[in-house]
Amino acid sequence: MMSQLRERLSMALQSIALMDTHEHFVQEADRLKHGCDFFSYLHYVHCDLMSGGLALEKVSLEASALSSAQKKEAFFRHWPNVRFTGYGQALRIMAEDLFEVAEITPDTFAELNANAAALPRPGYYDTVLREGAKIVRACRIVWPHSSTMCDLDHLFPVPVFDHFATVASRGDLTLLEADTDVSIHNLHDLEAALDVAFAQRAEEGMVGVKNFLAYRRPISFEQVPAARAEEVLLRTTQAHADTPVGFEEARPLQDYMVHAIIRRAVERDLPIQIHTGFQNDNANFVDNTRPTRLVNLFMTYDAAKFVLLHGGWPYTQEFVALAKSFPNVYADMAWTYILGAGAAERLLGDLLDSVPANKILGFGGDYNFAEGAYAHAKLARRSIGRVLAGRIENETMSEDEALEVARMIMHDNGARLYGFAEFDSP
Ligand SMILES: [Zn+2]
Structure with missing residues (x-):
């Protein structure tokens, strides 16, 4: 439960603009040239997955050699360990707010993957x-x-x-x-x-x-x-x-x-x-x-x-x-x-x-x-x-x-x- 002060502050911060001093993403026109899926959004989470054990299995979800089914299987084997790190939290916010799927689970994966792929569009x-x-x-x-x-x-x-x-x-x-x-x-x-x-x-x-x-x-x-x-x-x-x-x-x-x-x-x-x-x-x-x-x-x-x-x-x-x-x-x-x-x-x-x-x-x-x-x-x-x-x-x-x-x-x-x-x- 947030105190009233904390709630008021949180509302006020929503309306304050951000000047973002450091990014790596490309302009929209370049982004739209390439397709994507759920795994395109791992980025930092992949490092935590590797650290949590994926690297010891000599598996990388960024290697295109794996099929989508193989990636899914490997991802969900390690996801429970990283879902509370900052990187994991950020992925959960993307899933909930942007891919409109409340939980990242094997059961919701098909919907997550489809919505993630459909998100980038003009504007x-x-x-x-x-x-x-x-x-x-x-x-x-x-x-x-x-x-x-x-x-x-x-x-x-x-x-x-x-x-x-x-x-x-x-x-x-x-x-x-x-x-x-x-x-x-x-x-x-x-x-x-x-x-x-x-x-x-x-x-x-x-x-x-x-x-x-x-x-x-x-x-x-x-x-x-x-x-x-x-x-x-x-x-x-x-x-x-x-x-x-x-x-x-x-x-x-x-x-x-x-x-x-x-x-x-x-x-x-x-x-x-x-x-x-x-x-x-x-x-x-x-x-x-x-x-x-x-x-x-x-x-x-x-x-x-x-x-x-x-x-x-x-x-x-x-x-x-x-x-x-x-x-x-x-x-x-x-x-x-x-x-x-x-x-x-x-x-x-x-x-x-x-x-x-x-x-x-x-x-x-x-x-x-x-x-x-x-x-x-x-x-x-x-x-x-x-x-x-x-x-x-x-x-x-x-x-x-x-x-x-x-x-x-x-x-x-x-x-x-x-x-x-x-x-x-x-
Ligand atoms: Zn940087």
Whole structure:
């Protein structure tokens, strides 16, 4: 049973728009090109299924070799174990609200599967995202060598430039040359190609830059003299794709280029999203992602806008401390409510207690499909409601103040940071 206060707050949060700072799904026109079924919606749940035992059976529901019947059998063998995790909860919300089937069971599966397949249709982003989740717009991560797939209405591009840092062979350079039409023989050429890529992405409406390197290396990026970076690059121009330059050797070039990317983002006044914390898969080095590894960047580039993603979970205390201390660091809660509602609520509480409210970015869905963002938004509003209710109950905030803070962290801070504030002023 919710108290009256909690019910009132929950109603009020329904009507506050969300600026979604971090997504992976494509614009509706691209989404509608491909068919889907229930299994297309697993995404994160698949990781929990794998962790719960599917991986030990050497089975993957993402492998197309399995028949639908085989997938169904394997899914329901493990589903009971994951239905209460954040990922599982989000899938249950999709099933109930969007596929209109109350329970995910073997008996309801045929209906679930049919309704899931029928959901994507022209105009459904307006129904599901704008009306359903009140997500007015979202930043979309754009991968290297890929088109933006952003409509500049619901979705705005935040491209990754990491591939300019991770070149390890002649083949990698050839791809950059093809993208930018710049011949790359030395470090000067590589930076010239990066300039071209920035100009191309700016033309496409880029609103920020994303650094994704936490998935493949420690996120400490030293300042390296150009001559050391160039030595690596010259080796790279001679390295065959079968024998690329290894990470230990490549590191000075990677570090140098990460700084080069940051400098260009600063020149264009673009926020720099950096993946910190937990990686989305079932085997990775999570301690590569500690937010405190980034401190030298915060010290060096005061004019930058560093957006630390995902609460840095499980290093949330480091994350809070950095956002509290550095004026150029923003705290982004993207992905957190489905990683775990309890952890996300403790984190949001800590942020509100310690960090200036204008630097808290309260929502990023982080899904490969819009339906996931819908479900995540519902869980986020529940968590935000619980945290703010606690603040009202312990008399830190009045009800009006809590709603003011909600509008800031759910919408206004993100809209201002990514340059949309003027769209939303009355
Ligand atoms: Zn993401």
